[in-house]
Amino acid sequence: MSTQHTKSSLSALTLAAIGIVYGDIGTSPLYTMKEVFSKEHGLALDQANIFGVVSLIFWGLFFIVAVKYVTLILRADNRGEGGIMALTALALESVTKLSRWHFVLMVLGLFGASLFYGDGVITPAISVLSAIEGLEVATPTFKPYVIPITLAVLIALYSVQYRGTSGIGKLFGPIMILWFVVLAAMGLVNxxxxxxxxxxLNPMYAMEFLNYHRYLGFLALGAVVLAFTGAEALYAxxxxxxxKPIRVAWFLIVFPALALNYLGQGALLIARPEAVSNPFYQQLGPWSVFPLVVLSTVAAVIASQATISGAFSMTKEAISLGFLPRMKIIHTSAKEIGQIYIPIVNWLQLLxxxxxxxxxxxxxxLASAYGIAVTGTMLITSILTFFVIRYGWKYNLAICFLATGFFFVIDAAxxxxxxxxxxQGGWFPVVLGGLMFTIMVTWKGGRELVFDNLRKHAIPLEDFLESLFVSPPTRVAGTAIFLRGEADGVPHALLHNLSHNKILHERVVFLTLHNTDxxxxxFSDRIKxxxxxxxxxxLDVFYGFKNEPDIPKALELCAAHGLEFEPMETSYFIARQTIISRPGGGMAMWREWLFVTLSRNARDAADYYQVPTNRVIEVGSQVEI
Incomplete structure (x- = not known):
């Protein structure tokens, strides 16, 4: 029975992985071959070039996706989690904070995460737009309606995000299975x-293509890479x-289907060069265009959904790691902790x-803008992986250079x-990534300045309590919980309460939240x-960057340690910090202005940590940076 159950679970997870993980790379055949042979690249549409391009795509899928990501990178898990943020945390763990590489690795990881936001914007746009452009293949009459229909599909997609994907997500797997079956079937026909x-399939054609064309071949790589977009999703x-489910899905379904379809499109272009205007939609003839547009649009929406959900998850991780201010996070599923919706991210991304x-x-x-974000993240992933396997796993230096150096050269090219x-458009994801990078670095730097200021003026808690109880204040019934930062001494809220109210609760708890890497x-390690x-x-509460911050639940864990809380007799005292920028501070004036703006618009701490609002007392304090 256990074996049957394991097989059943593997099948279910594999089906789900096909629906969610492979949507992006699965829709790449919509536009890759068309872009490689576009007039801008100047490649002649002859048999030798078609063989060379198809060979490059096939072996790129093998080496970059199958070997690098599916085989190597998936091994670099951070306690079971993947993605650029998890890999960055793993790389930072492998070197000490005093190492010269620590800051470099953090910056690289942040920029890789920033580029993901650029990718997250372009993926929905190019996927849905490519699918709807199939209408032009059916008849040029539809051309004026392509943009409006694309916008209508995208607006509808973003408008239903608040409902979550727990219901419709069950359909993703079967639909994408159908998609990959259709891709394989169309390829086989041609x-x-x-x-x-x-x-x-002979790799010599790829090598001869690059050797013969040199510069043109190098330019063609910028379009060939479109076939590999979505590889980061495997890891994330x-x-x-x-x-295992991701690997099984790739080798059993996705890789064969993609390979067959690219080979089929190559065969079609040899037989009918005029199909180069849109080889994907011309693989089966005019009768298939409308059904393919419908199926392609659904597949593109699924690919876009995975990217949108990825942006929500990435943002939540960045908030937990202290790189972004607190935002409103809504859980859309009672069963799945990863099903979240962040309104401000959703609407800004749609805009x-x-x-x-x-x-x-x-x-x-859009294809010109797409590749630079994807390849930038790939390149950074290779660099971070080297530090993980060398300094974290202690592998032999030669093995580390060979394992990551080979992929570094490919990614760099x-x-x-x-x-x-x-x-020609590549500036867009770079600018967007640069903007996100600036915001994250500024927020992180600003928070450090705030902590430094608080630490400088902090009154040691133990010494304060010792002096306080020499002549203790009047104590009243109930429990007072004072939120206290890691670097804080006596919380400002306690000082104000004593100064104005002249009382102290019967039981006092100083609560410090620790966000770990x-x-x-x-739960067994959650509290101290x-x-x-x-x-x-x-009371120290520890959260990972995937954990859901919830103070009331953390307090429930204290009962096992002899510290019980009655919710209606517990009050939470929180200091609301007002950040004041001053000339000659720790950052440039424009960065201080940005940090102050972000701080003022950050989500309320009590709301973010799910503290009952009717039990919160806020006390204001000013902090200069």
Missing amino acids: IIKMPSILRA DMGHFGR VVVGVVVGFGSSSA LFSANALKFF IPWVP ITDLGHNCFQ
Whole structure:
């Protein structure tokens, strides 16, 4: 029975992985071959070039996706979690904070995460736009309606995010299975008509293509990389599905289907060069265009959904790690902790996506902007992985250089090819990533300045309590919980309460929240209680960047340690900090202004940590930076 159950679970997870993990890379055949042979790249549409391009795509899928991500990178899990933020935390763990590499690795990881936001904007735009452009293949009459229909689909998609994906998500797997079956079937039909395309499986064609064309071949890499977009999703979603389902889905379904379809499109272009205008939609003839548009649109929406959900998860992780201010986070599922919705991220992303679709106007224009974000993240992943396997896993230096150096060279070549498109649209994800990077670095730096200021003026808690109880104040019934930062001494809220009210509660708890660099902190390690005497306690609560901050639940865990809380007799005292920028501070004036603006608009601490609002007392305090 256990074996049957394991097989059943593996099948279910594999099906779910196909629906969520592989939506992005699965919709790449919509536009990749069209872009490689676009007039801008100047490649002649002859048999040798078609063999070379198809060979490059096939072996790129093998080495970059199958070997690098599915085989190597999936091993670099951070307590079961993956993604650029988890990998950054793992890389930072592998070197000490005093190491010269610590700051460099943090900056690299942050910029890789920032580029993800650029990718997250372009993926919905190019996927849905490419799908709707199939209508132009059916008849040019539809051309004026492509942009409006695309915008309508995207607005509808973002408008239903607040409902979550727990219901519709069950359909993602079967729909994407159908999608990959159709991809494979279309490919087989054209391969059977032109079996000579199978010669492209010989890697010599890829090498000869690059050697013969040199600069043109290098430019073509900037479009070939479109076939690999979505590879980062394999790693980012590891925590949801585990390694094995992702690997099984890739080798059993996704890789064969993609390979067959690219081979089929190559065969079609050899037989009918005029199909280059949109080879995907012309694989089966005019009768198939409308059904393919419908199926492609659904697949593109699924691919977009995975990216949108990824942006929510990335933002939550960044907040937990202290790189972004607190935001309103809504849980859309009572069963799945990862099902979240962040309104401000959703609507800002929609605004940018709409601007991208209108501004670029076509999937071909967007393709130039797409690759630079993807390859930039790939390159950073290779660098971070080297530090993990060398300094974290203690592998032999030669093995580490060989394992990551090979992929670093490939990623660097792909990134360089896309960098040439900077002024053709590549600037967009770089600017967007740079903006997110600036916000994250400024928030992190600003918080450190605040902590330094508080630490400088902090009154040691133990010494204060000792002097306080020499002549103790009047104590009243109930429990007072004072939120206290890691670097704080006596909380300002306690000082104000004593100064104005001249009282102290019967039981006093100083609560400090610690955000760790690991994904999950188990309940057994969640809390630490220190008795300070006089019925005063220090309560330390530890959260991983995937954990859900919830103070009332943390207090429930204290009962097992002899510290019980009656919710209606417990009051929470929280200091609301007003940040004041002063000339000559620790950051440039414009960064201080940005930090102050972010701080003023950050979500209330009590709300973020799910403290009952009717039990909260806020006390204001000013902090200069």
